[in-house]
Amino acid sequence: MKNKLSFFSFFAIVLVSSQQSKTTYFDKSWKETTKDNAAFYRPAPIILNDSIEFIRDYFIDGKLQYQGYSLKKKGYKKNIGSEYWYNENGFDKGSDYSEADSEKFKGVELKFYYPNGKLWKIQKLNGKKTLEEVYFEDGNIRNIDSVNYADDQKGRVEKIYWINNKNLASEKIYNDVNELIKVKNYSQNGNLINEIEENNILDGYIINHPYYEYDIINSFAVSSKLISINNEINLSPIVEFSDANLIDCSTYTSIIKKNKDSYTYYNFKSWVTDASKKFRAYTELEDDDRMFSFKELHYDDKNFLLEIDKIKHQTIEDLKNDIKVKVFVVYNKEENLVYKYFFPSSETVVKQVYKYDDQKNLELYTSDSSVAFIFKLGKNRPIISFKDSSDVFFVPLENGEYLINNTRVKTENRAENTISPVLEVKDHYTIVEENGKKIFVSVFGTSLLKGNFDDIIMNNYFIVTKSGKDFSIYDVFLNKLNLKNIKSVYLNDNYINVLHDNKVENLDSHLKDAPVRKYYRQSCGSDPYVYYNFSTAYDKKSRNNVIIRKANNYAFSEINTFQFNNLPKRSKYNFVYVGDSWAPERKDILQYFKNVEPYNNKEFYFIAKAHNKKGLYYIDEEKLDKIDDNIVLSFDDENLKFKNEYEEIKKESNYKFLENKYNDNDEWKRRYSNYNYKTNAVELLPRKYDDIIFKDNIIIFYKNKKYGVYKLSKEPKYKKIGIRKDNFLEITNEKDQQGWLDLITNIEYYN
Incomplete structure (x- = not known):
């Protein structure tokens, strides 16, 4: 063609x-x-x-x-x-x-x-x-x-061909979120000569691996060159700008180098990716060939140019030692706020904002953190760069003062200030798996905790490591907590739930007692807008005890009755809510069993008692047989309020149905319905226990003067069961040994 x-x-x-x-x-x-x-x-x-x-x-x-x-x-x-x-x-x-x-x-x-x-x-x-x-x-x-x-063409493959013989020169393979995950290089005769996997790719850049760079004309490769080190980015926390002459101290900072009467801006940008890779932080370095005269550089009374020799001459280690013992303070009189900057490490800066309360006392308003990069300007004149709403420079001056961008800041003694022990840990630390073990590194790939571990978990308050049976707990600034004989530990929101020294404690980030979680019986199902109530009644026609379930939301009220083919007619019923719920605060820890299924077969369990024995069941709602005839119910005295609600809904349901009151234009009107069913009860625990109770969101059964926990076992084994503290349940065995049961692992720890 x-x-x-x-x-x-x-x-x-x-x-x-x-x-x-x-x-x-x-x-x-x-x-x-x-x-x-x-x-x-x-x-x-x-x-x-x-x-x-x-x-x-x-x-x-x-x-x-x-x-x-x-x-x-x-x-x-x-x-x-x-x-x-x-x-x-x-x-x-x-x-x-x-x-x-x-x-x-x-x-x-x-x-x-x-x-x-x-x-x-x-x-x-x-x-x-x-x-x-x-x-x-x-x-x-x-x-x-x-x-x-x-x-974005998810999962696409970009191909480049050699211009002289039309053979494949390179392939770039992307995943479904448009991230580069693999690169292949080919010689001009079509042989595969280099392959780069995902671990050596960071935001599209090749790192810690040789790669080929192509000279390309209109998407066709003309020649290639093997590159051993990628000079387009810097993976180190220290970036050198040896030819720098000036800093533009303004709202948006920059570094400038001088060439005779012309000035050029360094073109750089520091990033931290959210990938779970060993190296996540880097600085892009590009040539900027734009030239400016001195008059074209932007500055005024608030935004000024700072010569490099005004920056303090010191080693990087001196800078690190200086910033870790000081707090740097900015007073904003217009907004009546105080900004305090801490450096828990040379790679982390924490910005705390305080405001005055009605008694003119400072109270913490917000706390944010950023990754810090050290920029080495000229010869041993280091500054620190980090991101706030924009790029920020922290500049120590030769005269002993400090700048944050174009603002001079005061200093305070770090020992006299309290730093909020909260950190967005995923922005600063990474858990990396190598050879079946886990290591804990900074975003620059620096190992922060000595050794390899079987497991590491963390949240914005704590880091927990495990090697064999040994646990260690650190705060987010990597200070090891003085807790001994740790047997088991869990991270729960903003506190730790830890078993140590034969006791269970819930400790917050200040190592003070956190409130013990309270457990409530839930009344709503997987639909957060539907609320349920239960009762029992006696059907005079069938001579069966029945379960009645009332469902309400803003648009409807519904009554269902259930009779069971496989339970004695005069069984007495009790109800347990154990369903998975939409709201995180309603998720009980037992939904996260590692070795057993959680309580999520059905949303509502019930306890059936007959002949002085109890069993645990749920309603088989997939095999419901509707009963068309009207049932005649009688209620015990304690259920009279429920009886009145039942009769009202039943009356409204019959009236609307008989009068054909509903039509397509009545969707906004409240609807009422009443259905009666026969079905089977699905057995979870056989009817052979002396008692089954629902306490602190766990199901406890009792037989022959011993207790057990469903689903951890079906046979009782404990002489006593005490309080529950989140993931641990107080127990006493038949030998009168006291201890704790780990509800996650089903492991017993005795004192």
């Missing part, structure tokens, strides 16, 4: 003619200038139609710098379709796509060219999607694809 190339012969003649008629010249900052001072030039645009023109920019030596299409409008550039940039060597530098107005120009063909003028790509606009024909340099078609630039 070479026939479409004939267009370019005419196109080239028009292009040359246009270049001769009008050319615009630009300097390095893309400001219009004369030819003698130019770094770039732009021939007159080629008119595609009444609305669109084709623009090409060139380096002053004639190499292509840019090609793209734009709307025709004087002094205005609005891109249509794709646009492409090239570096000074003629290789690809970047691209972008604009879907704006592409629907308006649906069907319009945009043609793009190799630097030598041969046709490379035809792009036919079609809204968010575009049909693309891509050609090899010899004129043969490579592929025709419908490309959706607005879609």
Whole structure:
């Protein structure tokens, strides 16, 4: 398919003619200038139609710098379709796509060219999607694809081919959230020569692994070079800017280097990813070739330029030792707030905001933390960079003062201040698995706790490590807690539930007693807007005891009665709610058993008693047989209130049904219903126990003067059962040994 190339012969003649008629010249900052001072030039645009023109920019030596299409409008550039940039060597530098107005120009063909003028790509606009024909340099078609630039194209594979022989040069494989997870490199003869797995990829960058860098022209590889170290990013907490001369101290800080009478900004950006990888923090480093005069640098009374020699000359270790014993304070009189900055470590900065209460006392308002990077400027003039609402510089000055951006701060003694022991730990620490063991590292991959562990768990208040049977507990700033003989420990919200020294304690982040969790009997099911009540009654017609369940929400009231084919007619019933609930605070710890199923077979269990023995059951609602005839119920005296509600709902239900009161326009009206069922009771515990009780959200059964816990066992084994403290239950065995039962692991610990 070479026939479409004939267009370019005419196109080239028009292009040359246009270049001769009008050319615009630009300097390095893309400001219009004369030819003698130019770094770039732009021939007159080629008119595609009444609305669109084709623009090409060139380096002053004639190499292509840019090609793209734009709307025709004087002094205005609005891109249509794709646009492409090239570096000074003629290789690809970047691209972008604009879907704006592409629907308006649906069907319009945009043609793009190799630097030598041969046709490379035809792009036919079609809204968010575009049909693309891509050609090899010899004129043969490579592929025709419908490309959706607005879609991230989940799980896509990007392929680059060698320009000379059309063999595969590289593959980049992405996952469903558009993250690069694998790279393959191929030689020009098609052999696989390098493969990079996900652990060596960070936000699209290759780390700690050699890789190939390609010189590319219009998406085709021309040559490749093996790179052993990626200099585009820095994985260290220390970043060197040896040629720096100035700091722009303003709301948005920056570092500047001077070259004679011109100034250039360092182009850097520090990031911390949320991936669970060993190395998560890095600083991007790119060249910025824009040049500025001194007058073009932005500064005023509040925003000023600071010369590097005004920064304190000290080693990085001296800086670390200095910041760990001080608190840096900013008073905001306008907002009546006080900001305090702590450095628990050289890699962490904590910002606490205080406000004055009615008695003019300071109280903690908010506490946030950030990862800290050390920027080494010049020779031994380190500062600290971190993110708040924007990039922030902490700058120690030669005169003993300190700056946070453009604000001078006061200092206080760290020992006289209390730092809130709370940290967004996932922003600062990572648990990494290596060779079947776990290690605890900073976001820079630095090992923070000595050794490898069988398990590590953490929340925003504590870190717990386990090796064999040995536990250690740390606060979020890695201070080890003085707790001995730890047998078992769990993290619960903002406190730890720990068994140590033959006692169970709930300790908050200040190591003070946290309140013991209180357990409530729930009345709502998996639908948070439906509330249930239960009662029992006697059906005079069938001579059965029945269970009655009343369901209410804002729109309806429903009564269901249940009779059981497989239980004695005069069984007495009690009710237990054990269902999984929508609200986190309602989730009982027993839903997280490791070795048994949780209490989630059905939302409501009931206890049936007959012949002085009790069993545990739930209603088989998948095999309900509706009873059409009216049942006649009698209620005990203690259930008279429930009886009145039952009769009211039943009456309303019958009335609405008989009068056919409901229609499609009555959805907003309250509805009433009443259904009677026969079914089987599904057995969880056989009817052989002297007692079954629901206490502190666990089911305890009693037989032959011994207690057991369902579902940990079906046979009783404890002489006494005492209080429950979250994950632990106080027990006494038949030998009168006292101790605790770990409800998660079903392990007993005796004093």
